[in-house]
Amino acid sequence: MTTSTTYHPMAAKEVTRFILDQKPLFILDVRNEGDYNDWRIEGETIESINVPYFELLEGVDAVMDRIPAEGKVLVVCAKEGSSIFVAEQLAETGRSDIFYLEGGMKAWSEYxxxxxxxxxxxxxxxxxxxxxxxxxxxxxxxxxxxxxxxxxxxxxxxxxxxxxxxxxxxxxxxxxxxxxxxxxxxxxxxxxxxxxxxxxxxxxxxxxxxxxxxxxxxxxxxxxxxxxxxxxxxxxxxxxxxxxxxxxxxxxxxxxxxxxxxxxxxxxxxxxxxxxxxxxxxxxxxxxxxxxxxxxxxxxxxxxxxxxxxxxxxxxxxxxxxxxxxxxxxxxxxxxxxxxxxxxxxxxxxxxxxxxxxxxxxxxxxxxxxxxxxxxxxxxxx
Known part of the structure; x- marks a missing residue:
């Protein structure tokens, strides 16, 4: 049996709708801890955790128990590249509801x-x-x-x-x-x-x-x-x-x-x-x-x-x-x-x-x- 590796981009406009429409979204932010603590995506129905990218280079097994079993998961980084890498690994576990923030936090800043x-x-x-x-x-x-x-x-x-x-x-x-x-x-x-x-x-x-x-x-x-x-x-x-x-x-x-x-x-x-x-x-x-x-x-x-x-x-x-x-x-x-x-x-x-x-x-x-x-x-x- 082959494992699905499907993951999708999510634009800043779509993330905004989750916040304004008060729909739940789980975010895995893979920037360094200082950047996350200084500035991150927030909202009443947004739940997020911070696990720096370098801790996930060998795989995502250690973080799986911190991610909800159901619902959309959005991976976020500064520019996009790191989040794509992590999103691909998450998708390889069989999840089909994995997304990465298109353009990273730079795009989020400009929308x-x-x-x-x-x-x-x-x-x-x-x-x-x-x-x-x-x-x-x-x-x-x-x-x-x-x-x-x-x-x-x-x-x-x-x-x-x-x-x-x-x-x-x-x-x-x-x-x-x-x-x-x-x-x-x-x-x-x-x-x-x-x-x-x-x-x-x-x-x-x-x-x-x-x-x-x-x-x-x-x-x-x-x-x-x-x-x-x-x-x-x-x-x-x-x-x-x-x-x-x-x-x-x-x-x-x-x-x-x-x-x-x-x-x-x-x-x-x-x-x-x-x-x-x-x-x-x-x-x-x-x-x-x-x-x-x-x-x-x-x-x-x-x-x-x-x-x-x-x-x-x-x-x-x-x-x-x-x-x-x-x-x-x-x-x-x-x-x-x-x-x-x-x-x-x-x-x-x-x-x-x-x-x-x-x-x-x-x-x-x-x-x-x-x-x-x-x-x-x-x-x-x-």
């Missing part, structure tokens, strides 16, 4: 899931692009044959394909601030499409390229139906951080306010200088806004922040009740929370900042390496 946030007045639509493997969130406003993207990621082909499918023209790309945890796609997307690229000037003193300065009170109109994106200066994460109120209903908060935490002020080395700005934005400027606004942040830190369909959002009034970062009435306590005992800074964050300034031009592969790992823009991220 974007488009989620519709809602309809806007007069026929427009708002979409959130969830970078589920890294916790980044970007947005697209579509209205009257035009579109604007906020906090675009470097995977610009996703946005180009989306506007093509919608049959609209991209008119604006906007960054809420100079990012430090991921490489912005805003400028390159604007160059490809002829759109206008907007950036807060207080974050742009060292940039090496032309941009449209984003000022407090700017109104960027998208489409003939006048879905107005109103800029709101909100410093603290960076000195130029700018939020947006879209359609008088949604607050795009950038990296200032998240669903379960608040932004950190230290990624440019100026935490002591910016902590006062951060508190003023969160405890004064945002307090003046309607509590009915739906907050749409630029990041999430935990899978528990994913709501229906994968959407990350919360009512502003509810955040003032439940978000710990908005409930430190003692200013000294707040200062300590956002300047001391912070999580590690993002991988290669200085190089990422310099890339976003146009000072360096890394290759595509170098950019992937720079972004590997979780986002760490919030003070409570693990």
């Amino acid at each position: 974007l899931e488009p989620v519709k946030v809602g309809d806007l007045r007069d026929g427009g639509e708002l979409y959130q692009f969830v970078r589920i493997g890294k916790g980044c969130l970007s947005y697209m406003v579509v209205s009257g044959g035009e579109a604007a993207v906020v906090d675009a990621l470097r995977m610009t082909d996703v946005y180009e394909q989306f506007v093509a499918e919608k049959g609209v023209q991209l008119k604006h790309t906007i960054d809420t601030h100079l990012h430090a945890d991921h490489i912005s796609g805003g400028r390159s997307l604007a160059e490809k499409t002829g759109a206008t690229y907007w950036l807060p000037p207080k974050d742009a003193e060292e940039v090496q390229f032309a941009y449209e300065p984003l000022q407090d009170g700017n109104e960027i109109t998208v489409g003939g139906t006048r879905i107005v994106i109103q800029a709101l200066y909100s410093p603290g994460h960076t000195i130029g951080s700018t939020s947006f109120i879209v359609d008088d209903r949604y607050l795009l908060s950038g990296d200032i306010l998240f669903v379960e935490s608040i932004g950190r002020p230290d990624l440019a080395g100026l935490a002591e200088d910016w902590v006062g700005d951060l508190r003023d934005t969160l405890y004064s400027r945002y307090r003046e806004l309607s509590e009915e606004l739906i907050v749409l942040p630029a990041h999430f830190g935990k899978m528990t922040e994913l709501g229906e369909g994968g959407k990350v959002s919360a009512r502003l009034g509810d955040l003032y009740k439940h978000n710990p970062g908005l409930n430190m009435q003692d200013e000294a306590e707040f200062r300590r929370a956002v300047t001391e005992n912070l999580p590690p800074q993002p991988n290669a964050y200085q190089e990422i900042r310099h890339t976003n300034m146009g000072k360096i031009t890394p290759t595509a592969e170098e950019q992937r390496e720079m972004e590997i790992g979780p986002n760490r823009c919030a003070i409570h991220d693990k």
Whole structure:
């Protein structure tokens, strides 16, 4: 009798559906222990174990009793090759439900899931692009044959394909601030499409390229139906951080306010200088806004922040009740929370900042390496 050696690739898009649809999936992660502990695929119905690849070179017998007897098993590594080797060995035991992550954790880091946030007045639509493997969130406003993207990621082909499918023209790309945890796609997307690229000037003193300065009170109109994106200066994460109120209903908060935490002020080395700005934005400027606004942040830190369909959002009034970062009435306590005992800074964050300034031009592969790992823009991220 011959033994089956059937195993299959599973794309990041398919893994995302397991998480969002809350279907069980068992993961055997064969990266080294440090990489696994730092960053791995997680979800309410995801179970995973870590057995480094080098421990499986002589066979998988030692790990078989740790793998469920039934159900899909996904083998994960950094780039793909090691997981294929291990998946083949598992399949040789007679299992027909063995998969490997196509493209490895690099592909997982780059996948974007488009989620519709809602309809806007007069026929427009708002979409959130969830970078589920890294916790980044970007947005697209579509209205009257035009579109604007906020906090675009470097995977610009996703946005180009989306506007093509919608049959609209991209008119604006906007960054809420100079990012430090991921490489912005805003400028390159604007160059490809002829759109206008907007950036807060207080974050742009060292940039090496032309941009449209984003000022407090700017109104960027998208489409003939006048879905107005109103800029709101909100410093603290960076000195130029700018939020947006879209359609008088949604607050795009950038990296200032998240669903379960608040932004950190230290990624440019100026935490002591910016902590006062951060508190003023969160405890004064945002307090003046309607509590009915739906907050749409630029990041999430935990899978528990994913709501229906994968959407990350919360009512502003509810955040003032439940978000710990908005409930430190003692200013000294707040200062300590956002300047001391912070999580590690993002991988290669200085190089990422310099890339976003146009000072360096890394290759595509170098950019992937720079972004590997979780986002760490919030003070409570693990």
